Amino acid sequence: MKSPILQSATKYLLPILLLFSFFLLLRGHYYPGGGFVGGLVASIAFVLHSFANGPDETMKILKRKPLSLIPTGLSISALSITLPLLFGYPPMTGLWFEEPIPFIGMIGSSLFFDLGVYLVVVGVVLTILFTISLNNLEEKN
Amino acid sequence: MIDNHILGPVFIHLFTAILQLIAWRKTVTQRVISGIGSFLGVLVSIRLLDKVVDNGILTLNASNWEAPFGIVFVADLLSSTLVLITSLAGLAVSLFSSTGINRQRMLYGYFPIFHFLVMGLNGAFLTGDIFNLYVWFEVIIISSFVLMTLGGRKQQLEGAVKYMALNILASTFFLTGIGILYGITGSLNMADLSQKIKLVNNQFLIGITSTFFLIGFGIKSAVFPLYYWLPSSYHTPPSAVAATFGGLLTKVGIYAMLRVFSLIFIPDEFTRNLLMVLAVLTIITGSLGALIKLNIRRLFSYLIVCHIGFMIGGIGMFTKVALMGTIFYLFHDILVKTNMFLIAGVIRQMRGTMEMKYLGGIYGQYPKISLLIALVLFSLVGIPPLSGFWPKIFLFKESLNLEHYAFVAALVLGSFVTLFAIARMWSEVFWKDVPAGVDAEDKFAPMPLARKILLILPIGLLAAITIFIGLNAEVVVQLVDKISDQLVDTSSYVEAVLGKQN
Numbered sequence: 300m301k302s303p304i305l306q307s308a309t310k311y312l313l314p315i316l317l318l319f320s321f322f323l324l325l326r327g328h329y330y331p332g333g334g335f336v337g338g339l340v341a342s343i344a345f346v347l348h349s350f351a352n353g354p355d356e357t358m359k360i361l362k363r364k365p366l367s368l369i370p371t372g373l374s375i376s377a378l379s380i381t382l383p384l385l386f387g388y389p390p391m392t393g394l395w396f397e398e399p400i401p402f403i404g405m406i407g408s409s410l411f412f413d414l415g416v417y418l419v420v421v422g423v424v425l426t427i428l429f430t431i432s433l434n435n436l437e438e439k440n
Numbered sequence: 441m442i443d444n445h446i447l448g449p450v451f452i453h454l455f456t457a458i459l460q461l462i463a464w465r466k467t468v469t470q471r472v473i474s475g476i477g478s479f480l481g482v483l484v485s486i487r488l489l490d491k492v493v494d495n496g497i498l499t500l501n502a503s504n505w506e507a508p509f510g511i512v513f514v515a516d517l518l519s520s521t522l523v524l525i526t527s528l529a530g531l532a533v534s535l536f537s538s539t540g541i542n543r544q545r546m547l548y549g550y551f552p553i554f555h556f557l558v559m560g561l562n563g564a565f566l567t568g569d570i571f572n573l574y575v576w577f578e579v580i581i582i583s584s585f586v587l588m589t590l591g592g593r594k595q596q597l598e599g600a601v602k603y604m605a606l607n608i609l610a611s612t613f614f615l616t617g618i619g620i621l622y623g624i625t626g627s628l629n630m631a632d633l634s635q636k637i638k639l640v641n642n643q644f645l646i647g648i649t650s651t652f653f654l655i656g657f658g659i660k661s662a663v664f665p666l667y668y669w670l671p672s673s674y675h676t677p678p679s680a681v682a683a684t685f686g687g688l689l690t691k692v693g694i695y696a697m698l699r700v701f702s703l704i705f706i707p708d709e710f711t712r713n714l715l716m717v718l719a720v721l722t723i724i725t726g727s728l729g730a731l732i733k734l735n736i737r738r739l740f741s742y743l744i745v746c747h748i749g750f751m752i753g754g755i756g757m758f759t760k761v762a763l764m765g766t767i768f769y770l771f772h773d774i775l776v777k778t779n780m781f782l783i784a785g786v787i788r789q790m791r792g793t794m795e796m797k798y799l800g801g802i803y804g805q806y807p808k809i810s811l812l813i814a815l816v817l818f819s820l821v822g823i824p825p826l827s828g829f830w831p832k833i834f835l836f837k838e839s840l841n842l843e844h845y846a847f848v849a850a851l852v853l854g855s856f857v858t859l860f861a862i863a864r865m866w867s868e869v870f871w872k873d874v875p876a877g878v879d880a881e882d883k884f885a886p887m888p889l890a891r892k893i894l895l896i897l898p899i900g901l902l903a904a905i906t907i908f909i910g911l912n913a914e915v916v917v918q919l920v921d922k923i924s925d926q927l928v929d930t931s932s933y934v935e936a937v938l939g940k941q942n
Contacts, residue, residue, distance in 0.1 A: 377458055389442075
């Protein structure tokens, strides 16, 4: 399905949706949102792009296989869980920087946990999607 | 005492799995990482058990939230011993898998999922929160679904559908039970629950809630009316996977029963009688199944069901000696059942089939390996001084004491059927000549020595531990004695989690 309207809309929607997913990720510590929802919104952005331009074009933007996001995300999360052990706290304790960082605010180890979840969700959803859609393409050819 | 490192065995397997995901499709690297990770896991578990023996029960408040508000992890003697035995079985299966699993399955992530499974098992043993226990159960069953379907043969998928349907049902019962329990008491921490449950006025409601847990765990550990998914699914996946399932997964159900029925729902007269009846029927149905099955792995599956009955009976009697029997049997059963399925895997490599009528002549061809296997089989039957002998003494003694003669009869029946089934298997598979007209396809003989060692070493390792437990029974009995003390009198557990009670 090639539709110029969808294609040009996607061109603007992709960055907006990605920004929105980041907003959800950062907001998630105290308000509704977080890594899981953020990851879903981000993957929807790529899903929309692949609807408009085909999965091959989307792979070109992503540059790497989405599968590789899963171990990356998992290791970020796992490290942020175990990091407090080095400071003598139980695992999963939130460690915070003492000064807030401009524009973003307070940053703690829980943000990195959420970031890991975000990457894993994007990786899983896109892997499933591309596996299905690329199989379909092969069958058509 | 608070110790922030009791989750070590969980983290080791988590990081092992992540490293293997990074090495996606590099099967040689994955095998090496798996071996190293499992070995480290064993070392960390030994250290954990050692600490628990020295310092008493250790706890960890995740995220530094005080119990009963946060999730608490508790390493008492039962948990830490089970973590050690799980790690040992995990090491054996991991070594065996490096040659016993075909490359195609490894390419699709066999090893990471296997380590996630072991991580889930360790987590389930260590958690002190009932909802967290449910979450670990989910980690376990999701990993086991993947392991079971990996490879995608038709027969495998058929087994997996049965397995999945029944396990999801079990989880639903378990989760419903947790929901009701939370509604009644407002707590999920098991130590806290054990205090609050005594204060509830409507004890009848508590009894009903406990049946939800009984059904949920009953399905998972394959107790009498709910066992039939097990023999119809465990013979389908590769032997290394079946070893993990047969050795460990049903035993988590037993562990959860021990935990829940000792801490939260102290069994009343009705529950005890119910458990005894279930135990007797489980043993009888398991034995009847074992008598007629002529496929090695189907036979082993029915023996699992039969021996689950022994442990349920011990929980049903719920006295100190009976619990000692159950716990000792649990330790023995994990090691031996894992080993049995590994043996089935080796026999398949040697002959290309597991049907007894096409098997034969293994003793003539491989006398040394056969003797090693015989040792494991003797231990399963319970010949003294091997590990299967000791727990049965406790079970017999206590059931005679309490005059549960039906259970005594079932124990005798179960033991004899095990003996008969194993003796028949021995004569059919090892002593009998290869039947005429059967073209045995031996993949084992032409293997390079290193691969042969990787197949036999895990069996030797587990057999050595079985012998160690058998000959060193005094040490193990002392350990089991302390464990059942902790289960009968839970005040030390509650005190370790919630602090000194006034």
